[in-house]
Amino acid sequence: MRSQIEGSQAVARAVTLCRPQVIAAYPISPQTHIVESLSDRVRTGELAGCEYMLVESEFGAMSACIGASAAGVRTYTATSSQGLLFMAEALFNASGIGLPIVMTVANRAIGAPINIWNDHSDSMAMRDSGWIQLFAESNQEAVDLHVQAFRLAESLSVPVMVCMDGFILTHAFEEVDLPDQAQVDAFLAPFVPQQQLDPDEPVTIGAMVGPEAFAEVKYLMHAKQMTALDEIPEIAADFRRAFGRDSGGLLKTYRLDDAETVVVALGSVLGTIEDVVDSMRDAGVPIGVLGITCFRPWPAAEVRAALAHARRVVVVEKAFAVGAGGIVGQNTRDATRDLPLVVLDVVAGLGGRPVTRASLRGLLDDVVEDRLDPTRLHFLDLDLALVERELERSRHGRRPGPHAEHMLRDLGTVASGAFD
Amino acid sequence: MAFQEIKLYQTGTFVVGNRLLDPEQRTVQARTGRSNSLTSGHRACQGCGEALGARYVLDAAMRATDGKLVAVNSTGCLEVFSTPYPESSWQLPWLHSLFGNGPAVASGVAAALRASGRDDIRVVGQAGDGGTVDIGFGALSGMFERNDDVLFVCYDNEGYMNTGVQRSGATPPAAVTATTKAVGPEPGNVFGQGKSVPLIAMAHEIPYVATATVADLHDLEHKVERAMSFRGARYLHVFVPCPLGWRAASADTIRLARLAKESGVFPVFEAEAGEVTAVSRIRRQVPVEDYLRPQGRYAHLFGDHPRPDIVARIQARADRNIARFGLLPEGDE
Ligand SMILES: Cc1ncc(C[n+]2csc(CCOP(=O)(O)OP(=O)(O)O)c2C)c(N)n1
Ligand code: SF4
Ligand SMILES: [Mg+2]
Numbered sequence: 001m002r003s004q005i006e007g008s009q010a011v012a013r014a015v016t017l018c019r020p021q022v023i024a025a026y027p028i029s030p031q032t033h034i035v036e037s038l039s040d041r042v043r044t045g046e047l048a049g050c051e052y053m054l055v056e057s058e059f060g061a062m063s064a065c066i067g068a069s070a071a072g073v074r075t076y077t078a079t080s081s082q083g084l085l086f087m088a089e090a091l092f093n094a095s096g097i098g099l100p101i102v103m104t105v106a107n108r109a110i111g112a113p114i115n116i117w118n119d120h121s122d123s124m125a126m127r128d129s130g131w132i133q134l135f136a137e138s139n140q141e142a143v144d145l146h147v148q149a150f151r152l153a154e155s156l157s158v159p160v161m162v163c164m165d166g167f168i169l170t171h172a173f174e175e176v177d178l179p180d181q182a183q184v185d186a187f188l189a190p191f192v193p194q195q196q197l198d199p200d201e202p203v204t205i206g207a208m209v210g211p212e213a214f215a216e217v218k219y220l221m222h223a224k225q226m227t228a229l230d231e232i233p234e235i236a237a238d239f240r241r242a243f244g245r246d247s248g249g250l251l252k253t254y255r256l257d258d259a260e261t262v263v264v265a266l267g268s269v270l271g272t273i274e275d276v277v278d279s280m281r282d283a284g285v286p287i288g289v290l291g292i293t294c295f296r297p298w299p300a301a302e303v304r305a306a307l308a309h310a311r312r313v314v315v316v317e318k319a320f321a322v323g324a325g326g327i328v329g330q331n332t333r334d335a336t337r338d339l340p341l342v343v344l345d346v347v348a349g350l351g352g353r354p355v356t357r358a359s360l361r362g363l364l365d366d367v368v369e370d371r372l373d374p375t376r377l378h379f380l381d382l383d384l385a386l387v388e389r390e391l392e393r394s395r396h397g398r399r400p401g402p403h404a405e406h407m408l409r410d411l412g413t414v415a416s417g418a419f420d
Numbered sequence: 421m422a423f424q425e426i427k428l429y430q431t432g433t434f435v436v437g438n439r440l441l442d443p444e445q446r447t448v449q450a451r452t453g454r455s456n457s458l459t460s461g462h463r464a465c466q467g468c469g470e471a472l473g474a475r476y477v478l479d480a481a482m483r484a485t486d487g488k489l490v491a492v493n494s495t496g497c498l499e500v501f502s503t504p505y506p507e508s509s510w511q512l513p514w515l516h517s518l519f520g521n522g523p524a525v526a527s528g529v530a531a532a533l534r535a536s537g538r539d540d541i542r543v544v545g546q547a548g549d550g551g552t553v554d555i556g557f558g559a560l561s562g563m564f565e566r567n568d569d570v571l572f573v574c575y576d577n578e579g580y581m582n583t584g585v586q587r588s589g590a591t592p593p594a595a596v597t598a599t600t601k602a603v604g605p606e607p608g609n610v611f612g613q614g615k616s617v618p619l620i621a622m623a624h625e626i627p628y629v630a631t632a633t634v635a636d637l638h639d640l641e642h643k644v645e646r647a648m649s650f651r652g653a654r655y656l657h658v659f660v661p662c663p664l665g666w667r668a669a670s671a672d673t674i675r676l677a678r679l680a681k682e683s684g685v686f687p688v689f690e691a692e693a694g695e696v697t698a699v700s701r702i703r704r705q706v707p708v709e710d711y712l713r714p715q716g717r718y719a720h721l722f723g724d725h726p727r728p729d730i731v732a733r734i735q736a737r738a739d740r741n742i743a744r745f746g747l748l749p750e751g752d753e
Contacts, residue, residue, distance in 0.1 A: 021535040024528060051531040055524065056562030063521035063559065067492060067528025070515050073535055075528075093517050197490045197513035197529060199541055206493075206516030207503035 002177050007139040007169045008033030010176045011104060014143040016047045017184040018150045020076040020102075021191075022068035024053035024061045028083040029116045030166035031106040035078055058083040062090035062101075069099035070205055072196035074150065077101065080166055081108035084122045088129070091159075095130025095221060097206060098195070100153035100160070102146065103131075107267070107318075108166040109351040113404040117352020118166040120267065123295075124319035124327050126161075130221050132228055133296040134248065135266040136164040139176050141293075144247030147179065148235050150188055155231060156224050157194040165268040167352070179243060187242045225297035232294055250299040252291040253306055255281060259288030261368050262307055264315040264332055266292040269348070269355050273316065276360045285368055292328065300335040307336050314344040314367045316355070316380070325377045344372050348380035355380065386410055447637050448480045455482040455511060457491070462509040463501040467670025469660030469677065470498050470575040472634045474546065477573050477658065480641040481544050482512065484648035488541045490515070490529055494522030494551030497582040497662075498575060520555035522547045527568040534569070542648060545572040549590035550580045552657075553617045560617075560655075564624035567652040571644075574617065574655075577662035585665040589615045592685075593737070594730050595717045597665070602720035611733060618691075621655040625694035632688060633659040635677035639700060643690065659686045667716020679711035684738035687745045699745050708735045 003010075012034050015023075023042070025035040042052040051068075055061045061077050069075040079087065084105055094101055105123050109115040123133055134149060136142035142164040149160040164170060195205060209217055229250065236248040254274050256262065263273050270291045280287050290306050290313075292299075307313055313336070315329040324330075326345030333343045344367060349355040359381050366372050390407050394400045448454050457478035464471035482489050493499045493516045502509040503516065517525045526545030533541050545563075547556055552574035563570055579597050580586040587597040587609055594608040602608055621629045627650040632640040640658065647654040661668060661676040668676055680686040681700065685708055688700035709731055712718040721727045742748055 022528065022531045024531070049535060051535045053527065053531050054566065055527075056558055056565070059521060060524040060527075060559050060562055063517060063524035064528030064531065066517050066521075067515065067525035067530075068532035068535075069528075070525075071490070071529045071532035071536075073532040075532070089518055090521060097517070197515055199488045199490065199513055202511060202513040204503055204508035204510050204514050206499075206514075207505055207508055208500055209505040213505055 001180065002175055004173060005176050005178070006033065006171060006173050007142060007164065008171065009037050010139050010143050010178060011146060011164070011170075012037035012041060013178055014146040015076055015104075016041050017179060017181055018076075018147060018188055019047070019074065020050055021073035022051050022053065022065070022075045023077065024055050024064035024068070024075075025077045026055055026058045026061045026079065026083060028058070028080045030108055030118070030170045031078045031080040031083070031104065033170060034104055034106065058086040059090055062087040062094060065101045066090060066094050066097070066099055069094070069101050069193075070097065070195065070197050072191075072193040072198070074154075074191040075099075075101045076103070078104035078106065080106040081110055081116075081122045084126055085110065088126065091126055091129040091131060094159045096217070098157045098221070098224075100150075100157050100191075102149045102153050103159070103161050104146070105161050105163045106166040106170045107163050115351040116166075118168050119318035119350045119352070120163070121319040121350075123161060123163045127296055127327070130159070131296065132158055132160040132225065132294070134160065134162050134294055135292065136162065136169065137252070137268060137270045137291060137293070139164075139169050139172060139174055140245075141247050142169060143176055143178065144239065144243070144245070147184055147187060148239055148248045151235055152228065152231060154191055156228055158224050158228065163267070168268045177245070183242060187239065228297050229299055229302075248293060250294045250302050251306055252293060254289035254291070256288035256290065256306060259286050259309070260311040261285070261287040261364070262290050262310040262313045263287070263364065264290045264292065264313055264328065265317065266295060266328065267318070269316065269318070272355055272357055273360060276357050276364060279361070280364060280368075287364065287368065295328070298331050298335070300331075303332060303335040304339065307332075307341065308339065310341050312342045312344065312367060312370070314346055314364070314372075316346050316348050316360075316363075318347075318349040320345070320347045320377065342374045344374055344378065346378045346380055353381065448483050448641050449476060449637060454479045455487060457482055457510065457512045458502060459509050459511050461507065463504060464497070465664045465670070467663045467673040468497070468501075469634050469662060469673045470548070470577055471501070472673070473575045473640070473658045473660040474498055476634065476637060476640050477546070477644050477656070478512065478544065480644035481542070481571065481648055484645045485542045490533075490541060490543050492517070492522055492526040492529060492543065492545045494545075494547035494556055495519035495582070496548035496551050497577075498546065498548065500582055519551055521559055522551055522556050523563040523570070523572055524559040526570040526572065527563045527566065530569045539569065543570045545570050547572075547574060548581065549574055549576040549578060550588045552576075553589045553615055557617075561620075561624065564621060564626050564653045564655070567626060569651050569653070571647045571654045571656060574657045575660045576657055577660050577665060579662070579665050581662050581665045592734075594721060594734060596720065597717070607720045607727070608717070618655065618657045618689075622691045622694050624653070626653040626655065627651070627693060628654040629691040630655075630689070631657045631659070631686070633677040633681050633686060634661070635674050635681060636688075636700070639688070646690070665717070667719070668714055672714055676711065676714065679706060682706050683708045683711045684742040684747055685711055685734075687741045687747060689745055696745070699747060701749050702742070702747050703749070705748065708738050
């Protein structure tokens, strides 16, 4: 059924259709509308047979999910930003035990400075937590990925994160085709746990493992994620058969044939990038887009194949490894290391800064003309003058004071979100 | 001392011999049908109070639930000594997740059981004092406040034993640990204001809170059984001497637990919905010195440079417990 609906409501509806039996969540912007909506749906009985746990923290939320999943029920949570980091220890635990928890991450920047707006720093910080990470480009895809995520998680007994851009997707109203219950039930069989706390067949879960088998247990986690590289396209194909649309999979390509320049990105920014690519194609520039839907496991072979004919690749990403460089960029370089191409890292859209068509066009014109130094990390729309002023201030005086506050004052801004 | 011999085998005393009791009144541990939830072969130190406590608690809980029990364990000695790969001493479904999240994991298990219509299966969460009063405290308070159907048991050996005997929020004043050595003007742990999680649990007005020691098996089993008769959040704080961490003789575990209670150092009581409903009175009061002396962690109070002033401060704390909980027999107060 097609509805004009807020992204968060659509996701809450999709999760409801997947019939989780335990939801444990703790509020944080921009995830709030999802969990508020799920709380309503449990209370009204729309989501029947589900325990909604009002936990005391995100650490508690993920921990409760661990307990519930180990007790053999379908389990869901959602968070963002600081909340995801607050869960960090439990994330590694859930994946280490191999519990098929599904979680929405409404992507948001990480402080300090505290900032509620969108970027990918949160999910990227947890990229090595052993969770599968799927990135939605649109609200339609967010809905569809949730339905697929439960199936994927449960078939491999691995936890899955569905990442969607905070505010840009979670708070956007757009048309979404919501599946109905019968369709989802047909696609997603009831949960059959691969391990379960059961007094009739007592098992020990979470035992201490020393050097004699630790590496093997970890290897198994890796092997399962490698299996996911086969499983994810199969599930997407099944989804297409059942629901009649393309959603999910490992990668999405756009005008890639004959493209000499390829823009790699993930999440909602892909739409803007595609617009810019269209206009450049109109001007005769051979340029295309590679969208990463599945970032973990990293589909290295598929990325390599998709970029096999490119001359230059520019990775536009909403996070970076401070002191090192691009994250997706580094993975991309790794996947293409034996190919004769240049991979450029561009950081964009941090802390909610809009990634505009004009800025992207300027960037891509530079890229196509080989004007970007491939040995450096680039930042889209960086206000270098602002940085320079603060550096200058730091050179004087013993205690120059807090950077962030100075820089806001320089801008004449007191609150966040005042970019226009 | 002839009267002791007579009392030792009388029913109604705290050392009653099981053999003289009616089968119905015997401890769960004395029954052939006990579940051995934590079975032999684990790696605890000789005389480990925590191993004893866990065995008593879980077997009693298994009996109370007819074997329909799940245990959730925080990181700590109990978790480590019971599950060195590929062995496990657990004969019930058992889950270990992390150090600081035991109560939340247990709540999640309880929610899952309720959601799947299996609330005949009950949940026990268990942790050391560190996992309970320190790092797991937020999760524990959340579990209490939501009144989740979990019995949470703290095995209090007054320190982080698993990591090599460091101070915890439950380490008593003057006790030596690896991070509170007997050096400087205030040897051992500082005199803080204390952190009584049983009293904090009561402030949540949960259905049932109790303290117990491994010295009184009947009492401990009774409290587990009583706890399992309630639904909602319940808390049991068990005093479990640690021979290694306390530098005490392995054979003294039960004796030390008894002396802690008989000196007033550890008050043993029960509370329902925020009100104390029963206290285990002191049978024969002993000075705290009797309790402190056998423990190497207090040796600096009695050596070449004795510190009667510090012993007096510890005595004052015990006296405060005695007055506060009414621990002396009627008429002695
Ligand atoms: C987050 C985290 N911090 C620290 C540790 C190290 N650690 C493991 S067990 C433990 C102490 C356990 O103390 P307690 O809960 O009192 O149990 P005990 O070993 O004394 O029975 C510590 C500090 C850990 N595993 N996880
Ligand atoms: S260190 Fe203490 S708590 Fe740990 S096993 Fe030994 S006696 Fe038991
Ligand atoms: Mg301890």
